[in-house]
Amino acid sequence: MQTSLSPQVKNFMANFEPHMSASNVLSTFKDPVFILAAPRSGSSLLFKTLCQAPDIWSIANESHQIYANFPHLAMENSNFDSGALGKKHADKKTATALRALYAASIVNRNNQRFFDLPQKPKNIIFLEKTPETL
Structure with a gap:
């Protein structure tokens, strides 16, 4: 599978990587919480x-806009028989870019971006709601 990042992600990564190491990004997402639910079950209200x-901390929305930056993960570009992604899709370049985009997008309940805070919390609880119907 050929990894392809959108031009916006390539530009973002060039500016992001010097300021945030991969280990810092990983530690930011130490214990994420994922909401997986059936359609129309109240998961948006819960989120x-x-x-x-x-x-x-969350990206304050579903993550469609993040995944749209990875054309090689789109069903129509990869001969997928479902929308499921697995280990083979998480090559180093893709995984690093995904983590960085999530890290740069997370906000608290006051809509303050994590990386804009002068005093960052050491550990956060990252909440993600699955963007697609299961």
Whole structure:
């Protein structure tokens, strides 16, 4: 599988990597929480409610806009028989870029970006709601 990143991600990574090491990004996402739910089951309400907790950080939305930057992961470009992604899709370049985009996008309940804070919390709880119907 050929890894392809959008021009926006390539530009972002060139500016992001000198300021944030891979180990720092990994430690930011130490214990993520994922909401996986059936359609119309109230998962959006649960997500929005949990995002109001003081220790929760999220991208404040579903992650369609992040995955759109990875054309090689799109179903129509990869002969997928489903939308499922596995270990073979997580090559180093893709995984690093995904983590960096998530890290750069996370905000707290006051919509403050994590990397804009002068005093960053040591550990955060990252909350993600699955963007696609299961």
